[in-house]
Each structure stands twice: as C-alpha cells, then as structure tokens.
Amino acid sequence: MAKLYHVPLSPFCRKVRLSLAEKKIDCELVEERYWEKDADFLRRNPAGKVPVLRVDGMVMAESVAICEYLEECYPEPSLMPKTPEARYEVRRLIGWFDDKFHSEVTSKLLYERVNKKVMKLGFPDSTNVKAGAKAIKYHLDYMAWLLDHRRWLAGDAMTLADFAAAAHLSSLDYISDVDWHRQESVKDWYAKIKSRPAFRSILADQIPGFPPPAHYADLDF
Amino acid sequence: MAKLYHVPLSPFCRKVRLSLAEKKIDCELVEERYWEKDADFLRRNPAGKVPVLRVDGMVMAESVAICEYLEECYPEPSLMPKTPEARYEVRRLIGWFDDKFHSEVTSKLLYERVNKKVMKLGFPDSTNVKAGAKAIKYHLDYMAWLLDHRRWLAGDAMTLADFAAAAHLSSLDYISDVDWHRQESVKDWYAKIKSRPAFRSILADQIPGFPPPAHYADLDF
Numbered sequence: 001m002a003k004l005y006h007v008p009l010s011p012f013c014r015k016v017r018l019s020l021a022e023k024k025i026d027c028e029l030v031e032e033r034y035w036e037k038d039a040d041f042l043r044r045n046p047a048g049k050v051p052v053l054r055v056d057g058m059v060m061a062e063s064v065a066i067c068e069y070l071e072e073c074y075p076e077p078s079l080m081p082k083t084p085e086a087r088y089e090v091r092r093l094i095g096w097f098d099d100k101f102h103s104e105v106t107s108k109l110l111y112e113r114v115n116k117k118v119m120k121l122g123f124p125d126s127t128n129v130k131a132g133a134k135a136i137k138y139h140l141d142y143m144a145w146l147l148d149h150r151r152w153l154a155g156d157a158m159t160l161a162d163f164a165a166a167a168h169l170s171s172l173d174y175i176s177d178v179d180w181h182r183q184e185s186v187k188d189w190y191a192k193i194k195s196r197p198a199f200r201s202i203l204a205d206q207i208p209g210f211p212p213p214a215h216y217a218d219l220d221f
Numbered sequence: 222m223a224k225l226y227h228v229p230l231s232p233f234c235r236k237v238r239l240s241l242a243e244k245k246i247d248c249e250l251v252e253e254r255y256w257e258k259d260a261d262f263l264r265r266n267p268a269g270k271v272p273v274l275r276v277d278g279m280v281m282a283e284s285v286a287i288c289e290y291l292e293e294c295y296p297e298p299s300l301m302p303k304t305p306e307a308r309y310e311v312r313r314l315i316g317w318f319d320d321k322f323h324s325e326v327t328s329k330l331l332y333e334r335v336n337k338k339v340m341k342l343g344f345p346d347s348t349n350v351k352a353g354a355k356a357i358k359y360h361l362d363y364m365a366w367l368l369d370h371r372r373w374l375a376g377d378a379m380t381l382a383d384f385a386a387a388a389h390l391s392s393l394d395y396i397s398d399v400d401w402h403r404q405e406s407v408k409d410w411y412a413k414i415k416s417r418p419a420f421r422s423i424l425a426d427q428i429p430g431f432p433p434p435a436h437y438a439d440l441d442f
Contacts, residue, residue, distance in 0.1 A: 068309070088289070095285055
C-alpha cells in the first residue's frame with residue numbers, strides 16, 4: 001500500500017491526497033513533523049518538506065511532480081485534459097495557486113495563525129494577517145471570473161487545477177478564513193468539490209488545539 | 222514569430238529562453254519592467270510577473286506550464302525522458318531549483334543585490350546575502366552528489382532539470398556569486414551546458430549598471 005508523509009493542513013499534501021483518493025489509490029497517511037528535521041525523514045526527502053509519497057517502490061517528493069506521475073501511471077479517472085492548450089491552462093492555474101495564492105494568502109493566514117503556533121515560532125504577525133485577508137478577496141474574485149464562463153476552474157471538466165485551489169481554500173476554511181458569501185459561483189464550485197468522496201478524509205481532519213468550525217465539514221455550508 | 226516578455230536575469234525567464242533556443246523556436250525578446258504594473262502587461266498576465274510567452278496564438282504565463290507546453294507541441298529535441306519514473310525525477314528537480322534553491326539562494330543573493338536596486342527598493346539586506354552565500358554551498362554539494370552517478374542532473378540525458386539549474390546558476394554567475402572551485406563536477410557540468418548554442422543569448426546579456434565579470438561569457442572559465 002502507498003504511504004503518504006504529510007501535514008493535515010498543508011495545501012500541497014491535500015492536493016496529493018485528493019489525487020490519490022480520486023484515483024482510488026489506497027494510501028496510509030503518516031503525519032510528519034518535518035520542521036523537526038528528523039534524520040530518517042531527511043533521507044526520504046533531502047528538501048526536508050512534505051508531501052513525501054512512497055508508492056511503486058519509489059519515494060517521491062514535490063507535489064507537482066507527484067501529481068504528474070500519478071496522472072501518467074494511474075490515468076483513470078483523468079485529472080488532466082487531452083489537448084496541450086488545455087493542459088497548459090491546468091498547469092498555469094496550479095502555478096497560480098501553489099505560487100501566487102500560496103505566497104499572498106496561505107502563507108499570510110494559515111502559516112501565521114497555525115504553523116507558527118505548532119512550530120513554536122511565536123505569535124501571528126498582524127501585518128501579514130491583514131495582507132492575507134485583503135488578498136484572498138482578489139483571488140476569490142479571480143476565481144469567480146474564471147467560473148463565469150467555465151464549469152470548473154480550467155475548463156469544462158474537473159482537473160488538478162480544481163484540486164490545487166480546493167486544497168488551499170479547504171485549509172483556510174478550517175480556520176474560518178474564507179468568506180463564502182463574497183462570490184456565489186465560488187461557493188457553488190466548492191460545494192461540488194467538497195461533496196466528492198475524495199474529499200471525505202480532508203473534512204475529517206482534526207488538528208489538536210485548533211478545533212474546526214461547524215461549517216467546515218458541513219456539505220450544506 | 223513567438224514573443225517572450227522577460228527580464229534578462231530572471232531564472233524563470235532564462236529557463237524558457239533555453240527551452241525555446243534548444244528547440245530552435247524563433248522568438249523575439251521584449252524586456253518587461255513587470256514591477257511597474259503596466260496595464261497592458263497585466264492584461265497579458267494577471268499574475269503580473271514574467272515570463273509571458275506569446276506563441277501559437279496564445280499568451281502564456283508560468284514557466285513550468287510554458288515548458289511543459291513547448292515539450293508537448295515541439296517535442297524535438299526532447300528535454301523530457303520517456304518513462305514516468307524518469308519524468309518524475311526531472312519534475313522533482315525543477316521543483317527543487319525553482320522553489321527551494323530560489324527561496325534559499327536566488328532570492329537572497331540576486332534579488333538583494335540586483336532587483337532591489339533596479340526596482341528602487343533600497344539596499345541589500347546583509348543577513349539575507351550571508352544566508353544565501355552559505356546556502357549555495359550546500360546546493361552545489363547536492364548537485365555534485367547527483368552528478369557523482371549521473372551524466373546530467375536527472376539522469377543520462379540533458380533535460381529541463383538541467384536548464385532549470387543552469388538558469389539559476391547563470392544569473393548568480395552574472396554577479397560572481399558562484400564558487401566554481403567548490404565542486405569540479407558541477408563546473409564540468411556547467412561548462413558543457415554553457416557551450417551549447419542555446420546558451421549564447423544568455424551569455425550576451427548586459428544589465429545597465431551591472432557589468433558582468435570577464436569569466437561570465439567565457440566558455441573556458
């Protein structure tokens with residue numbers, strides 16, 4: 001069976017968990033306190049971060065590389081469209097969320113509020129929290145603009161781009177940092193993706209010291 | 222003809238330039254002062270960053286997505302191996318350089334020394350510069366470890382992983398921040414890649430106010 005070394009609220013781990021679950025690849029989840037730099041873990045991934053996936057006799061790191069590998073080796077159900085143009089758009093949006101959204105929003109809200117406490121790095125920096133709370137509005141509007149003429153973020157089929165976005169938003173939703181009233185179309189999109197069986201394990205996450213709000217696991221939020 | 226909006230020392234732009242040149246795709250280079258947030262440029266890429274490539278009637282952003290697209294549509298010469306396992310390793314290393322190397326080294330040396338001055342953001346932060354100068358040693362050692370049992374970084378053929386690494390190192394070499402004496406195998410690897418025709422445009426770059434050192438364009442450095 002595959003084994004994923006992860007942190008429950010990491011959006012990069014959640015993207016891989018969603019891919020694995022959607023493709024029905026059985027996987028054991030192992031929580032990894034990567035910031036403690038355990039020697040065994042550094043052997044598995046010299047980059048010292050999660051996710052790390054043990055599958056098919058390999059030990060793999062980097063969520064983008066892992067998801068592309070899963071797509072190539074476990075193509076059904078497909079999370080990538082067929083044409084190079086459509087595949088480009090999926091990869092562009094994965095970059096948008098994992099790079100831009102991550103640095104402007106996730107790192108400023110989730111990392112300030114949760115990671116700093118868990119890793120004993122002090123208190124949240126209010127300037128960062130304010131900047132993150134402001135930036136997420138612009139990102140929700142951008143998603144609504146995409147969803148204005150598409151059923152899913154990258155086109156008419158659900159893809160890895162939706163999982164990348166849902167991974168970030170679900171982690172932020174765990175700490176009540178998403179205003180679902182801002183854009184109805186984004187809420188509808190999230191309701192669709194949240195109700196998939198692949199999402200169940202993510203909705204069941206519980207982080208000690210950070211109880212999730214009632215709406216977090218509620219499909220009718 | 223294709224058109225690339227770029228910044229000469231950006232490693233993400235250089236990776237795309239190397240791919241285009243290796244595949245002999247004619248491309249006009251247009252310097253883009255993306256930090257001035259020109260409205261026309263933001264229309265081309267709402268993420269507001271370079272590279273942006275106009276090709277095949279599309280306007281594309283995100284260097285990883287662009288390079289995968291070029292690989293799919295212009296497969297010769299190939300910069301990706303054939304098996305999913307080998308392709309995974311290429312993508313893992315691209316992630317290593319564009320994420321880890323970028324945040325630990327490039328952003329701490331190149332951005333402090335050059336970007337801050339060009340963008341009028343003040344003086345280099347000496348703590349960052351020191352951290353970057355320390356971290357690059359560890360990365361050169363990691364590359365030497367890879368090259369110990371491989372001809373190229375990801376295996377026995379040159380791939381996008383080599384271009385990702387060479388893009389970062391060449392930008393740092395422009396400001397004399399690479400100690401080529403540290404690891405002979407890394408120097409040999411760079412000499413091989415530097416002598417390719419695809420590298421010529423990068424070696425001809427000139428940034429006003431930052432003259433390159435003599436060894437920068439010298440193939441026998």
